[in-house]
Amino acid sequence: MYKKIILFGLIISFIQTGHCSTRPKLQYLGAAIHFPLFGEQLPEQVSYLPFLFEGQYRIKVNKQEAMHGCILYAEPQINMVFLKPKRASWELGLNLGIAYQLMVRQRNHLFFGIGSGPHYFPTVTAHQSRGFLFSDNFTLEYGHHFEKNWVLTTQIRFRHISNLDIQLPNNGIDNLLFGIGFLKRIG
Secondary structure (H helix, E strand, C coil): CHHHHHHHHHHHHHHHCCCCCCCCCEEEEEEEEEEEEEEEEECCCEEEEEEEEEEEEEEECCCCCCCEEEEEEEEEEEEEEEEECCEEEEEEEEEEEEEEEEEECCCEEEEEEEEEEEEEECCCCCCECCEEEEEEEEEEEEEEEECCCEEEEEEEEEEEEECCCCCCCECCEEEEEEEEEEEEECC
16 A cells, blocks of 8 residues: 555656646557566466556646656556466456656657556466456556657566455566557547
């Protein structure tokens, strides 16, 4: 719980320092798919391998012409989870986050994001109970802007899921993911 409070405090302080204004300037809508680079080996001798299918909505909240910017984002997800070699399952969730985006040259950007959100996982593992979870994400993205309104993105994401000790077990599960996606400017 204290991690969520610290994250909320960082977001508020970032907005208060003037890096973000409260007037949205640019909006993007897109989609991405993430593949696991490794799966956490669970005690029951299975690897937890999530494949993330997510929508993306982003708002740049500082000046449109700035070379850097504060981004607020939402990522609804429907994820396939393979518990190799035994079975498959799924997750459903929504991540909300804040990011810093830096334009590199004229058509490229770097994006550093941190986010969290509620998820549901219906399968019990030795590390995690079924039901309500939180997914914490740290994302590094490279984006290439095509035309005026399209962006191709590649990401590396560290992801931790756990249930905040609501139920046992709650050891959490970690994954490192590679993602590719696209964004379209809508505003």
